Amino acid sequence: MTTSTLPPVVGTAPRWLAPVAVGIGALAATATLGSVDPEVRGHLIPGCPFRTFTGLDCPGCGGTRAVYALTQGDVARAFEHNVLVMLVLPLLVVAWAAWLAFRLGWRTRPLVLSARAGYTIATAFMVFWVVRNLPWVPFTWLGSGAG
Amino acid sequence: MAGYGTGQGGPPPGWYPDPDRPGNRRWWDGLAWTDFSEPLDASDGGAAPSGGPPPHPTTSGGGYSPGGGGFAAAGTTGPAGASGTAPNIDTWLWQSIVVTVLCCLPLGIVGIVFSSQAQTEISNRNYAVAQQKAKQAKTFTLIGGGIGLLSWLGMFGLFWLPFMFAI
Numbered sequence: 001m002t003t004s005t006l007p008p009v010v011g012t013a014p015r016w017l018a019p020v021a022v023g024i025g026a027l028a029a030t031a032t033l034g035s036v037d038p039e040v041r042g043h044l045i046p047g048c049p050f051r052t053f054t055g056l057d058c059p060g061c062g063g064t065r066a067v068y069a070l071t072q073g074d075v076a077r078a079f080e081h082n083v084l085v086m087l088v089l090p091l092l093v094v095a096w097a098a099w100l101a102f103r104l105g106w107r108t109r110p111l112v113l114s115a116r117a118g119y120t121i122a123t124a125f126m127v128f129w130v131v132r133n134l135p136w137v138p139f140t141w142l143g144s145g146a147g
Numbered sequence: 148m149a150g151y152g153t154g155q156g157g158p159p160p161g162w163y164p165d166p167d168r169p170g171n172r173r174w175w176d177g178l179a180w181t182d183f184s185e186p187l188d189a190s191d192g193g194a195a196p197s198g199g200p201p202p203h204p205t206t207s208g209g210g211y212s213p214g215g216g217g218f219a220a221a222g223t224t225g226p227a228g229a230s231g232t233a234p235n236i237d238t239w240l241w242q243s244i245v246v247t248v249l250c251c252l253p254l255g256i257v258g259i260v261f262s263s264q265a266q267t268e269i270s271n272r273n274y275a276v277a278q279q280k281a282k283q284a285k286t287f288t289l290i291g292g293g294i295g296l297l298s299w300l301g302m303f304g305l306f307w308l309p310f311m312f313a314i
Contacts, residue, residue: 047306049298050251058251085248095241109235115270118240118263122256125247 019100026096033064034071051144056133059084059125062144081144084128088121166234166278236269236277238262239284246288250295258288 050058062081067089069078079086098111113121132142158175165171165184174183240262247255261284268277 047302048251049295049302052302060248060251063248088244088248092241092245099241111241113240113266115263115266118238118259118266121244122259122263125256125259 015105016100016103019096019103023096023100030067030071033068037068039065039068057129057144059129061132065144080141083142084124164275166236166275169275169279234274236265236274236281238265238269238277238281239288240266242292243284243288246291246295250291250298252291252295254287254291254294258284258291260284261287 048058048061050056051061060082063085066078066081066085069075069081095111098107101107102110128142131139132144134140160175162172163175164187165173166180167173168184170187171184172187174181239258243255243258243262245255246252246258261280265277265280265284268274268280
């Protein structure tokens with residue numbers, strides 16, 4: 001197994017360090033969030049800059065509350081806060097696992113999405129961004145809302 | 148060929164299209180890219196390099212490492228060799244998605260679009276163009292991430308610090 005493909009500066013860190021670090025960071029952030037309800041004022045969870053300055057929802061709005069609901073085991077509520085984040089989260093977990101497997105040498109490449117899938121995701125984000133801000137009933141369910 | 152880790156090495160040493168400079172060719176020493184890059188339309192019409200290949204430079208000179216950071220390409224991404232296997236080019240798709248969700252900016256979506264374009268080029272085996280597109284995805288993602296981080300920090304300063312000092 002050749003290791004000379006890595007430049008000497010990087011060569012000292014184990015290859016699996018990056019995905020493990022990211023995984024630990026994500027777990028730590030989630031665990032911290034689990035103990036702090038973002039809906040209670042005074043808890044130091046930052047709001048969304050886009051929403052603060054425009055009053056409109058961005059695609060991620062409600063995401064923090066959604067993850068909090070997950071840590072409390074309330075999956076239904078999580079979907080109410082942000083459907084898109086709930087759909088993207090499992091995908092990110094799978095991608096992370098594939099990245100880790102790649103860095104451990106179990107796979108030849110990390111998770112690869114087709115171009116079509118990428119465009120679909122970009123479109124879905126844009127559509128979601130606009131649609132969740134529309135003031136008519138079916139769409140208001142997508143908004144992060146007051147609850 | 149994997150980017151690294153499965154031990155086979157890459158395509159044989161030779162001149163290959165420079166992934167970072169379309170229109171150039173770069174010497175691949177069999178294990179890594181080197182610093183030898185020259186225009187494709189050299190006077191020899193792109194034939195074998197005159198005087199034989201450049202002396203095999205070791206990668207101790209900081210072996211040239213094209214391709215961005217991100218998930219996959221911390222090392223080298225070799226050229227598509229005669230074996231036809233594709234190099235591991237990081238399209239920055241996942242990073243763009245994360246930035247879009249966390250930083251609430253359209254720049255993340257632009258990153259996703261460029262990532263998808265890069266993926267198309269990879270499917271069409273235009274690896275040099277794919278590298279360019281991936282680089283654009285990386286740029287937008289990093290800018291979006293930077294602006295997002297600054298706005299989070301700004302909000303912290305605007306709302307949290309006064310709250311702290313008011314007590």
